[in-house]
Amino acid sequence: MADERPEFALIEWIRRRTVTRPEVLIGIGDDASVLQGPQGRNWITTVDVLTEGVHFDLAAASPELVGRKAMNANVSDIAAMAGEPVAAFIGIVLPRSRGRLLAEAIYAGLFDAARQWNVTLAGGDTNSWDGPLVISVTLMGLTTGQGAVTRSGGKPGDWLFVTGALGGSLMSGRHLTFTPRVNEAIALHRSVSLTSMLDISDGLASDLFHLLDESHVGARLDGDAVPIHEDVPSALPADVRLGRALNDGEDFELLFTVSPDDGVRLLRESPCGTPLTKIGELTNDRNVSLRVHGEWRTLARGGWTHSLDVG
Numbered sequence: 001m002a003d004e005r006p007e008f009a010l011i012e013w014i015r016r017r018t019v020t021r022p023e024v025l026i027g028i029g030d031d032a033s034v035l036q037g038p039q040g041r042n043w044i045t046t047v048d049v050l051t052e053g054v055h056f057d058l059a060a061a062s063p064e065l066v067g068r069k070a071m072n073a074n075v076s077d078i079a080a081m082a083g084e085p086v087a088a089f090i091g092i093v094l095p096r097s098r099g100r101l102l103a104e105a106i107y108a109g110l111f112d113a114a115r116q117w118n119v120t121l122a123g124g125d126t127n128s129w130d131g132p133l134v135i136s137v138t139l140m141g142l143t144t145g146q147g148a149v150t151r152s153g154g155k156p157g158d159w160l161f162v163t164g165a166l167g168g169s170l171m172s173g174r175h176l177t178f179t180p181r182v183n184e185a186i187a188l189h190r191s192v193s194l195t196s197m198l199d200i201s202d203g204l205a206s207d208l209f210h211l212l213d214e215s216h217v218g219a220r221l222d223g224d225a226v227p228i229h230e231d232v233p234s235a236l237p238a239d240v241r242l243g244r245a246l247n248d249g250e251d252f253e254l255l256f257t258v259s260p261d262d263g264v265r266l267l268r269e270s271p272c273g274t275p276l277t278k279i280g281e282l283t284n285d286r287n288v289s290l291r292v293h294g295e296w297r298t299l300a301r302g303g304w305t306h307s308l309d310v311g
């Protein structure tokens with residue numbers, strides 16, 4: 001049940017062809033890669049590319065917010081490994097007609113986010129062309145003393161948690177202004193043993209499968225427990241609201257797993273300021289089921305539609 005979307009098929013193709021080196025502790029397949037670093041700490045590296053007209057629309061979002069998002073999407077991937085962001089490299093391809101002014105506005109947003117996370121802009125590359133704006137951010141971070149949290153350590157019986165609430169991000173503009181869960185990830189990593197983690201960019205119903213694939217497990221998801229963001233209009237029918245929380249994406253919340261004992265502690269102690277919700281459990285078999293109004297259904301890979309995809 002591999003992910004058959006062309007983008008992921010290409011990434012698999014690349015993954016199979018690359019040589020491996022012992023310094024690369026974790027390569028393709030997680031939120032970020034982990035390279036051997038100094039004295040028990042390791043380097044975490046992640047890259048994100050945003051293209052005008054595909055990932056953002058300068059008519060709908062200011063260039064400052066686009067810059068901020070370009071940085072924070074990467075910060076979120078470092079957070080997903082429970083790391084601390086350190087240094088960024090920016091590749092930018094500017095549309096010739098709008099070059100300098102546009103670049104300054106984008107960098108205002110990049111610097112905003114970089115200052116917030118104490119990230120140094122350490123290099124990059126600048127081109128211009130007759131096409132749309134393209135920004136690529138490479139971000140390096142360091143693991144804490146406890147190492148990186150990957151997507152692959154989930155065990156059957158582990159409890160599934162999410163930070164915050166899901167859905168409505170694109171329509172409300174939250175996808176531009178979200179706060180990456182760096183502090184939450186580090187606080188959680190300090191207080192319990194995180195067995196696996198990722199950040200939700202494509203949507204819970206889609207990203208959950210990446211965690212399950214890498215951990216070789218299935219899941220039972222309690223749809224009635226999924227926290228729905230207030231950005232999802234409350235006037236919508238309950239099933240539609242749940243669909244929005246599962247599918248909308250760009251939440252940049254953390255999805256993580258812990259042992260049941262640690263899960264009980266998290267619910268009791270809530271060690272980070274952001275709400276934590278238990279939304280399900282990992283299972284031995286590779287099936288993914290979703291409970292809606294007390295009834296169990298099969299959750300299809302890549303999304304859930306209240307009328308179409310439910311088996």
Ligand code: ADP
Nearest residue numbers: 011014027028029030031032033047048077201
């Ligand atoms: P995320 O949504 O967390 O940013 P992606 O789905 O973009 O993750 O990427 C999944 C994995 O594939 C990551 O480990 C990423 O580094 C890797 N990857 C994506 N595109 C490429 C590429 N063109 N070449 C090599 N690795 C890639």
Ligand code: MG
Nearest residue numbers: 031077080199
């Ligand atoms: Mg990610």
